[in-house]
Amino acid sequence: MSAAQVFRLPDLGEGLTEAEVVAWHVVVGDEVGVDQEVVTVETAKASVDVPCPYAGAVAELHAEPGTVLAVGSPLITIAGGDAAGEQYRSEERAGAQVPEGDPGAQDSPERPLIGYGAGAGPERRRRGGRRAGAAAAGTPAPPSSPAVPGRAAVRVISPLVRRLASEWGMDLTSVQPGPTGVVRRADLEAARQERSGGSGAPDGTAYRAAGAGDVRVPIQGVSKVMVERLSRSRREIPDATTWVDVDATRLMRTKDSLKQARPDAGIGVLPLLARIVVAGLQRYPALNSSVDLDAGEVVHHGRVNLGFAAQSPRGLVVPVVHGASEMSTPELATALRELTSAAREGSLSPAQMSGGTFTLNNYGVYGVDGSTPIINHPETGMLGVGRIVDKPWVHKGRLRVRKVTQFSFTFDHRVCDGGTAGGFLRFVADCVEEPATLLTEV
Structure with a gap:
């Protein structure tokens, strides 16, 4: 048995620097095991149950619920420790880290926090230390x-x-x-x-009256992250926007045909657009990149991690389909559906909102035709899709009513010129107008 060990608030990913203590699951004197979840904290992205890497008795809780702690601040002190705790301290001293945004991080044998991101397994103890043990022995838990x-x-x-x-x-x-x-x-x-x-209030925050008719809304939670990210995007990225009107009639017919052929796959408009965007990024890899100013380099990413805008109880969020470039269209549809559902439930984890390399924004669901998207820093491009509506369109030399939409593409002018951006946008538009074009890309 070693001396008391202080477990500090770990880095929870995506550059988050602080978290609010929501609820403790142990009290002073409780016995805890390695990898037991001891506290729930809330970041600007999600609520996270934090497991402790030490085993022993709880000696001190360093923050009351409602307290905001910076990463690295003391969280809990455990009297005693074991080999797993020693392994954690060794990894901490060695600076062992899981690459940010790596979708395989949850399966990696090297993690900065034992049990973080892992599913509940047979060795995971119930919350509450000795209280859980009492319940197991037959004493009713309060x-x-x-x-x-x-x-x-x-x-x-x-x-x-x-x-x-x-x-x-x-x-x-x-x-x-x-x-x-x-x-x-x-x-x-x-x-x-x-x-x-x-x-x-979008974040559940209380409004504070500032004067006659004035209302002040605290910028916090997911709103704070969006404000900071979009402000940084505008400060750092020399962006440009190009757009095009597109005849989506055949895309809609393709969607209907797939629904009849594979009703179980749930392939709607968004998965088809995602498949087209992924193919476009593979043809124009300069747009699936980020800029490393410190190194003076443009980093072309090896695979596409596709983000998409979604609404949640916490406001606008951008879930990420990691490895979208390795997925089939039905797999993309499933991933998009599951992440959308998690967004609506407010259960997205930080890992599910990290590591994107390009964003697809279907703002047409709000009934608007066009927009000039702001790039989701540190990505270098975002494609916006307007509503698909009946409009007069010249088709094969004759005026007809067709399903028409507008694409708006904002790109970072540091990574490519207008020729590359226009080529990508035209490729996407051509695939929407002639979905069979995708067959040449697979």
């Missing part, structure tokens, strides 16, 4: 919410959720929990927005 006659039981772990529910005047028994059965902050925010008809 409920997370007292039972009220005539009301269904509700599981709420986070005191932050209870505080927000109280401030917003919401009955927790009326809130639909997520897949874990626990009411989380994202569930509460979604219920609040639904109750208010979508007019609530």
